[in-house]
Amino acid sequence: MSNRKSLTVKFPYLTALRPRQWTKNLIVFAAPLFAFSINLQSLLGSLLALVLFCSASSSFYLFNDIADVESDRRHPVKCKRPIAAGLVRVPVAIGMAVILLLGALIIGWLKSSALGVTILGYAVLQVAYNLRLKRTVILDVFAIATGFVLRAFAGAAATGIILSPWFLLCTAMLALFLGVEKRKAELRLSEIKGGKTRSVLRRYSLSLLNRMESIVTTAAVVTYALWSSGPKVQGASTPWMMLTLPFVLYGIFRYQLLSDPREIARRSDTVEQGGRTERPEEVLLKDLPTSLTVLGWVLTSFIILLLKQQGVIN
Secondary structure, three states, rough: OOOHHHHOOOHHHHHOHHHHHHHHHHHHHHHHHOOOOOOHHHHHHHHHHHHHHHHHHHHHHHHHHHOOHHHHOOOOOHOOOOOOOOOOOOHHHHHHHHHHHHHHHHHHHHHOOHHHHHHHHHHHHHHHHHHHHHHHHOHHHHHHHHHHHHHHHHHHHHHHHOOOOOHHHHHHHHHHHHHHHHHHHHHHHHHHHHOOOOOHHOOOOOOHHHHHHHHHHHHHHHHHHHHHHHHHHHOOOHHHHHHHHHHHHHHHHHHHHHHOOHHHOOOOOOOOOHHHHHHHHHHHOOOOOHHHHHHHHHHHHHHHHHHHHHOOOO
């Protein structure tokens, strides 16, 4: 926490962009990876989509922090954000947000109309989320999930790749899973600290979120299993991708473990924050088993791709 505080003080303008949350935008690389289209052109296209979505998402992080500055100051963690802490003035933050968003939209349209429409759709979603949806029960989680699906679309739009319907469904279900886990962590945090910093949390309960989690978890596993079954079901180009299913299962179970109250209580460093699953990027960056699981999935997928290109497997 002290390291984060010092970085906020030293680099408040960079910290205000929330670079830690840029890891969410890595999903733009999923399109070429899941389509087994790994080449220089697809990587450069995905990299452009990553930069544009980092720019667009950071602009809305700024807008959101400006709109929620008073409530953030009452939050035990968010009060340390640069705008809430007074390290970045509101007029400056507005200027940064406008430049980042317009830049992303213009460059996206110049690259392709599909990419421009995707970024525009993301912008409209964020406006709706900040104005209304984040205070509307259930729709708030759907909005979070839609943001991840649009990121995946952006990767496809920037590379000209046609996505498998099972891939899109799996992405949506995993995104809903993350959204539910985020609300669970926020609700638990509010119970630990007292009071609900988000008005929508008054409509949720842990039992409801647990039931929602059960549904989307099952759907995510089933849709991924169908995608990895191969081309006969309009999925991956090879059924050998079934070998990656254990990584997906372990990753989901690990994430659920980190959100379990007993596990949170056992980890003294996360008790104050109600668990890291309030911020998915924290899990990816700081939980070693999760990071190794992602690395294992990527390496296994690349090996399968390499063997398929060499004609060793079908």
